[in-house]
Amino acid sequence: MSRAALARAVLRGLLKRCPKCGEAKIFRRWFTLVARCPRCGLVFEREEGYWTGAMAINIGVTELMFVVALVAGLVLTWPALPVAWLLAITIALNALVPVLFYPFSKTIWISIDLLLHALDERELLRGS
Numbered sequence: 001m002s003r004a005a006l007a008r009a010v011l012r013g014l015l016k017r018c019p020k021c022g023e024a025k026i027f028r029r030w031f032t033l034v035a036r037c038p039r040c041g042l043v044f045e046r047e048e049g050y051w052t053g054a055m056a057i058n059i060g061v062t063e064l065m066f067v068v069a070l071v072a073g074l075v076l077t078w079p080a081l082p083v084a085w086l087l088a089i090t091i092a093l094n095a096l097v098p099v100l101f102y103p104f105s106k107t108i109w110i111s112i113d114l115l116l117h118a119l120d121e122r123e124l125l126r127g128s
Contacts, residue, residue: 005115006112006115009108009111009112009114009115010108010111010112012107012111013104013107013108013109013110013111013112014104014107014108015107016103016104016107017107018037018039018040018042019042019107019110019111019114020037020040020042020114020119021037021039021040021042023037023038023039023040025038026038026044026107027103030102030103031102031103033103033106042119044106044110046113046117050113051106051109053109053112053113054105054106054108054109054110055105057105057108057109058098058101058102058105059098061097061101061105062093062094062097062098062101065093065097066090066093066094066097069089069090069093070086070090073085073086073089073090074086
C-alpha cells in the first residue's frame with residue numbers, strides 16, 4: 001500500500017466520500033449510509049459484522065480526544081486542578097465525539113478496508 005493511496009483513502013473517508021470513485025452523496029442523513037454508491041455501485045457493507053473496524057476507529061479517536069483533553073487540562077491548570085471541570089469536559093467529549101465522528105469512521109474504515117482487501121470478482125459483479 002503506497003503512501004499516496006493511503007492518503008487518498010483517508011482523505012476520502014474524512015470527506016465522507018466513496019472510497020472507490022470519490023462520490024460525495026453516500027449518506028442520506030448523518031447516520032444513514034446508502035447501501036451502495038450511486039455512481040460506481042460499490043456495496044459498502046461487504047460482509048456481516050463489517051462495521052467492527054469502523055467501531056474500532058471510532059473508539060480510538062474518542063480515546064485519543066479524551067487523552068488530549070485530559071493532558072491539556074492538566075498542563076494548563078496545574079497545580080490547582082479543577083477536577084469537576086476536567087471530569088465534565090472529558091465526559092462530554094466521550095459522549096459527543098463518537099456521535100459526531102460516526103459517519104467519518106465508517107467511510108475511513110471502508111477506504112482502509114478496500115486498500116487492504118481489494119474487491120473480488122463477486123463484489124465487482126454485484127456492484128454493476
